[in-house]
Amino acid sequence: MGRANAAYYANHDPFGDFTTAPEISQMFGELIGAWAAVAWALMGRPDRIILAEAGPGRGSLMADARRVTARVAPDFHAAAQVHFIETSPRLRTEQAKRVPDAAWHDDLSNLPDGPLILIGNEFLDALPIRQFRVQDGQWAERHVAGSDFVEISCPPQSGLPVDEADEQGYLERNEPAEDFVTSLARRLAAHGGVGLLIDYGSAQNPGDSLQAIRSRRMAPALEQAGEADLTALVDFGAVARAAQRGGASIQGPVTQGAFLNALGLMPRAVKLAAGRPETEAAAVLGAARRLAEPAAMGRLFKAIAVTPHGFPPLPGLAA
Template sequence: MSGAPERLDHFMARANAAYYSRQNPFADFTTAPEISQIFGEIIGAWTAVVWESLGCPNPVLLAEAGPGRGTMMADARRLTARVAPAFHAAAQVHLIETSPRLRAEQSRRVPDAVWHDGLETLPDGSMILVANEFLDALPIRQFRHEGAIWLERHVEDGAFVELPCPPPADLPEDEAALEGVLEVNEPAEAFAEALAQRLVAQGGVALILDYGTPQNPGDSLQAIRAQRPAEPLAHAGEADLTALVDFGAIARAASRAGAATQGPVPQGTFLSRLGLFQRVERLARGRTPEEAAALMTGARRLAEPLQMGGLFKAMAITASSWPELPGFAA
């Protein structure tokens, strides 16, 4: 695209909208639910325990933002049907998804779901929401300062350009976080704040699992194309653009709405506390050595610190003064 400079978040939103409407994202990357069925089963068990802590509301909304192919929800529902039938019967499944192609995939796995374009059309009521690898694909802005002058990144003719701008809102208190590139994900913060407002007003808990850091990550924009890293500006609409989630900013957004947060904790810690490897051992019984090894390989990929276990984090958003939730308590 040539012409006037385009703000980075506008470029990213346009590129990802084209990518998810035209490409098969699961040919380029693999999400946790696709690595192992155990991931969705553990999340399903977690939601059942949280439902009990909410006082067993009936009905309760079981929502997922960015459900991919519907694999996690299908695995979660299969487990709750077996081990938590009362919760399974009370839960009304709602999926936040804008892609018609992905909705079709999800409907084959979760046929009883109701679909929404956004959080605002979910019906009223107590809710348990899970967002796995949802926020990292939302468009970011990038800023840098030189003395008192702030500059914002734009895209022009396939390259970055920096233009003067007003100082960003909600600057981190830690001055060290302002050195280098400051990334701001306004849609992610707006989603977290709106979600927190709803949880405070109507009751419920949200679980966010994503690729991220506890504070501003700096310049973390990346692209994946054909299962390989690519230049972020080179293949607009043909590559998946993501950036690390700033969990500190998400916590501040939730706090502005009067909610509390737990975490972030590494995904590996969260899953291990919930019995990831015990579940692997149970599933491996009676399997061939090759099948048992495959189960363990998938679990390690989800949990090991140098793989997804350390790169991904878990955070819960709750009403204030909520007791520690499973997976967040040491």
């Protein structure tokens, strides 16, 4: 999965295959920008803040966030130094068109020292998973051989939790995602800041959730590896435990719909739609509903914050 996605993002325009929240509406990035400004104020308004995004896509979220902070939070805007965590040269070029003053890094460890606000929207879901299956008390790990899955028995003392397997016996582990969150937690505990992670997922092991998207349609996961986007549901319970292992606390998770509505999505949509032609106004309001309604992205997508212990409550993340 890791090699396939590295090839895919290096050689394809992923937004020809799928659409993320920042591409659906400018409102998403605007609300995240306003949220970050409040988080900065809760941090004590440091003179310099690293404003980082992991997996920033085309840079649309950050461009929209920076546009709104320049208008409504100029002190935060001046203090924030934009950094992107991105390995794809193709996407870095796209991001530079929208946020030309950004600095780029291959991973979290390369970010400069200092207080940090990190945003990760649909970042964890693309990191490579491992899959296991239990039958009659015996665990096997799923591997890829050619164009097929094969199952190879695990050692008897594998330590995998049988009670976490789904009804079909599947258990997914996203170790790179957990390692990222643990590293983020250690950084925040040491230097201060917050991390906001938004992704599609569940409160516990999602079972067999690997999927491929190509040309905006589902595709067989092992067909034409490197030609489709591979993702898996995020286990937010595992994310929370990873943060706690790193010495941090969490706020949330809450559904994306609850998060965005608490930040004022619908009033912003009404204001943005006002005075526009009927079809444009309908598109603005339709985009807001797509982001927040339970039947669209509002329930499946969730938001969680990683913070140092004792950090004040953040907007939109009250349980």
